[in-house]
Amino acid sequence: MNGTDLADRIGRHTARIAVIGQGYVGLPLAVEFARAGFVVTGLDTDADRIARLTRGESYIPDVPAEDLQQVIEAGRYVATADVTALVDQDAVILCVPTPLRKSKDPDVSHVVACARDVARFLAPGQLVVLESTTYPGTTEEVLLPMFEEGGLRVGQDFYLAFSPERIDPGNPTYRVKEIPKLVGGVTPACTRMAAMLYRQIVAQVFELSSPAVAELAKLYENTFRSVNIALANELALICHHLGVSVWEVIEAAATKPFGFMPFSPGPGIGGHCIPIDPFYLSWKARLNGYEAKFIGLADEINRTMPRFVLELVNRALNDRGKPVKGARILVLGVAYKRGVGDVRESPAVEIIEELLERGAQVQYVDPFVPTLTIRERGLEASRLEPGLLRWSYVALILTDHREFDYETVVREAPLIVDTRNATRGLAPQDHKIVRL
Numbered sequence: 548m549n550g551t552d553l554a555d556r557i558g559r560h561t562a563r564i565a566v567i568g569q570g571y572v573g574l575p576l577a578v579e580f581a582r583a584g585f586v587v588t589g590l591d592t593d594a595d596r597i598a599r600l601t602r603g604e605s606y607i608p609d610v611p612a613e614d615l616q617q618v619i620e621a622g623r624y625v626a627t628a629d630v631t632a633l634v635d636q637d638a639v640i641l642c643v644p645t646p647l648r649k650s651k652d653p654d655v656s657h658v659v660a661c662a663r664d665v666a667r668f669l670a671p672g673q674l675v676v677l678e679s680t681t682y683p684g685t686t687e688e689v690l691l692p693m694f695e696e697g698g699l700r701v702g703q704d705f706y707l708a709f710s711p712e713r714i715d716p717g718n719p720t721y722r723v724k725e726i727p728k729l730v731g732g733v734t735p736a737c738t739r740m741a742a743m744l745y746r747q748i749v750a751q752v753f754e755l756s757s758p759a760v761a762e763l764a765k766l767y768e769n770t771f772r773s774v775n776i777a778l779a780n781e782l783a784l785i786c787h788h789l790g791v792s793v794w795e796v797i798e799a800a801a802t803k804p805f806g807f808m809p810f811s812p813g814p815g816i817g818g819h820c821i822p823i824d825p826f827y828l829s830w831k832a833r834l835n836g837y838e839a840k841f842i843g844l845a846d847e848i849n850r851t852m853p854r855f856v857l858e859l860v861n862r863a864l865n866d867r868g869k870p871v872k873g874a875r876i877l878v879l880g881v882a883y884k885r886g887v888g889d890v891r892e893s894p895a896v897e898i899i900e901e902l903l904e905r906g907a908q909v910q911y912v913d914p915f916v917p918t919l920t921i922r923e924r925g926l927e928a929s930r931l932e933p934g935l936l937r938w939s940y941v942a943l944i945l946t947d948h949r950e951f952d953y954e955t956v957v958r959e960a961p962l963i964v965d966t967r968n969a970t971r972g973l974a975p976q977d978h979k980i981v982r983l
């Protein structure tokens with residue numbers, strides 16, 4: 548197959564697409580291509596995930612089970628752990644995790660592992676796209692040599708591009724289709740081919756001059772978030788010392804229609820992106836002789852927040868003559884943000900761990916997280932009921948899920964520590980609510 552054949556198959560939606568990694572990023576993407584008529588194979592090394600997907604069960608809130616079942620029944624989606632499914636694919640998209648090592652250096656071992664599989668089955672005319680967030684240079688310095696080792700030439704025999712995933716799990720306004728895509732190919736032909744593929748499912752695709760620009764753009768986006776969240780968190784700490792509501796200050800500043808964008812403080816940062824991605828940038832900068840300053844500082848401030856929340860709980864209980872030891876604490880929300888069940892890096896884990904360590908009795912509610920493991924100890928989610936709120940000495944709001952009935956929380960809980968301003972405007976007895 549040559550480039551004309553591939554472009555033709557993409558345009559007619561007959562190209563066969565494999566998406567490696569069926570998580571928060573890979574599954575919505577695979578299902579979107581399948582819904583557009585492509586035959587898609589979802590590859591994953593996690594046998595349990597493959598079994599669930601094959602049964603038509605979705606574990607990602609942004610992918611309704613009905614959508615998944617429809618594409619399975621139509622014969623346009625199959626999930627498998629068998630890498631030989633990479634034979635005869637027209638396009639292969641890599642969506643595997645890119646975590647940090649304990650040293651906070653990038654760990655691209657998952658990318659390398661699946662690129663090895665791709666290299667084994669790489670065939671003339673194939674398009675390969677990396678979507679995992681990673682440091683600038685990964686596509687050209689790590690993947691390209693692996694793919695050219697077998698003698699095929701990029702831009703002529705096969706196409707290689709980087710296109711960062713920008714999905715925001717749990718955001719109903721911006722889904723795969725609505726989020727503009729960036730594409731940077733190793734050669735102009737690579738860029739054009741990858742852009743053409745994404746244009747079949749995404750309204751806006753921007754072509755960039757290189758993979759490095761696309762890799763950096765993604766890291767800049769997430770560093771921007773980390774730094775601005777840190778600034779909001781620092782403002783919360785300053786406001787606390789000044790006895791002023793940080794929420795009111797941010798709301799006031801946000802009335803300016805230009806030159807300002809509001810970010811919210813909170814109990815800390817979590818998820819697979821914001822606490823991790825900026826370190827991919829600072830690591831690469833360091834290797835090239837530049838020490839990034841904002842990234843480390845933002846992380847330092849963001850990481851003080853769980854301790855600050857513990858201090859708020861401690862003081863609120865102390866003011867009522869109660870020690871943390873033996874206190875009944877009801878945590879509302881353990882996911883790292885509203886609307887998702889993701890507890891990776893969630894500050895709630897650190898906060899609950901410390902509360903248990905100090906001898907508190909902790910129960911939690913979270914409609915998206917049925918069970919939670921804290922230091923090998925399994926906790927089960929409770930239902931948010933008036934009796935449970937009355938049982939608690941303090942209700943600690945860590946995630947502002949829309950599913951919580953805050954009016955009941957404000958009415959029934961004897962004391963509330965609200966780290967998200969979720970009880971805004973609902974406080975007849977304001978004295979029992981401590982806000983960040």
Ligand SMILES: NC(=O)c1ccc[n+]([C@@H]2O[C@H](COP(=O)([O-])OP(=O)(O)OC[C@H]3O[C@@H](n4cnc5c(N)ncnc54)[C@H](O)[C@@H]3O)[C@@H](O)[C@H]2O)c1
Pocket residue numbers: 567568569570571572573590591592593596642643644645657660661678679680681712713714715716819820
């Ligand atoms: N979660 C987000 O909000 C988000 C948003 C934008 C970008 N990203 C980036 O996208 C990438 C994937 O993130 P995610 O949240 O989807 O991760 P995830 O952990 O939800 O999913 C990754 C999947 O890849 C599978 N996997 C790992 N190694 C594999 C291999 N060698 N072969 C096949 N499958 C393999 C895992 O079993 C897992 O199911 C990361 O680089 C992340 O930074 C994530």
